[in-house]
Structure formats: C-alpha cells, structure tokens
Amino acid sequence: MTVMMYWYPKCGSCQKAKKWFEAHNVALEAVHIVENPPSKELLKDFYEKSGLELKKFFNTSGIKYRELGIKDKVKTATEDELLELLASDGMLIKRPIITDGKRITVGFNEEQFEKAWL
Template sequence: MTVQLYTAPSNASSRKAREWLINHNIPFKERNIIARPLTPDEVKRLLRLTENGFEDIISTRAKVFKQLHLNLDDISTSQLIQLVSKHLDLLKRPIMFDDKRLQVGYNNEEIRRFLPRSTRKLEMMKVWQQLAI
C-alpha cells in the first residue's frame, strides 16, 4: 500500500517525514500542495480520515488563519472546504495517509504506524530482547 505524502517545500517536518519514509523503505507518493493545490474532493477525502474533522488538519497558528479571522465553530463545512482549497497554508503539514490511517505533522513515534505489521512486530521483539538483557 502506498502512502500519500502532502508536503510544502519550506516545511522542515515535511522533509523529516520524507526522509523517514525513504529510510524505512515505505513506498510513497509525494505531492507539493503549494505547487499542486488540493481540490475540494481531496479535502473531503482527508476529512473522512480525521477523528476530529477540521481541527485535525487546520493550522490555527497559520498567518492566513489569523488574517481571515476564522472561527471553526462559525463556518460551514462546505465553506471551510472551499477556503482550504484556496488557502493551502491553512493546512498543517506534512499530511500522510493511506486507505486507513492519517497522520498530520511529523511525530517520530506515530509515523511508525505506516510500517508493515510484520516490521512493527520485529521491532517490538528487539525491544523486548534488549529489556531482558
């Protein structure tokens, strides 16, 4: 299964995520979302993978969020989808996902969920062996 990686070239976390995927031989397709913006349908697909909706993918610290004076509670889903499609700086980065999992931002522990189950088991066995020594 190929991981989709949405990045921005100037984002350090995006570079870390790309490097981690390469180092762990995880097949991925990278997309610079600044050069190739997301469509409203692609934003909806991301939303379906979230646990908390827009709260999971919108950067409330982004300059554009503040400039637009947004309040996530006061705006409709369709309006937010259109805003995200027009202002991609609203999205946290990187965004990694496959058919079942979504990770927003780079977290060294959480990114491991993209490792194949067999690899995760082997890594856990190594940890337990080291603890037993």
C-alpha cells in the same frame, strides 16, 4: 495504493516526515501542497477517514491563518465552508498530510507514524 505525501518543501515538519519515510524505506509520492492543493472533495475524504476534527486540518501557526482570522471562523463556519476555505489555499492546510487511500495522518508525529505506516 502508493503512499502520497502532501507537503511544502520548506516546512520543517514535512522535511522530518520525508526523512522518516526514507529511513524506513517507505516509498512516497510527494505532492507540493501549494502548487497542487487537494480539492475540497479530497479534503473531505481525508477528514472523514482520519477521524480527526476538521479544525485539525488547519495550519494554525501559518501567517494566512492569522491574517484571515480563521480561528474565529472555525467556531461558526459549516463543514462545507471550512472545506472550501482549506481547498482555497494550500498554505492554510496543516502538513504534511500522508495517505495511502485508507489511512491518513496529519502533521509529523513519530509515534503516530510508527503505528500508521510500519
């Protein structure tokens, strides 16, 4: 499967990730996370395959995260409610999310990228 990158073009971490993939000659298919946010089902698949806590999928530095008081909601909401919330707005999702259908990385971490994508 193609390596897919769910990103927001103005995001610094997303730009760094894109440059990293270009420098390592890894072809990417980029998906604008705000214009085409991943569905609840797709987010659930990412979450299950990533091995990360669901709260790691939230863009905790985002304005909407703070405006909606999600920090408190994460503590008591069900997995289904959190996935619904994430799927409702691409700006709530930590980015970039990169996947080839088997592996998933969330955010940009060069060391993590070297292990996962080279």
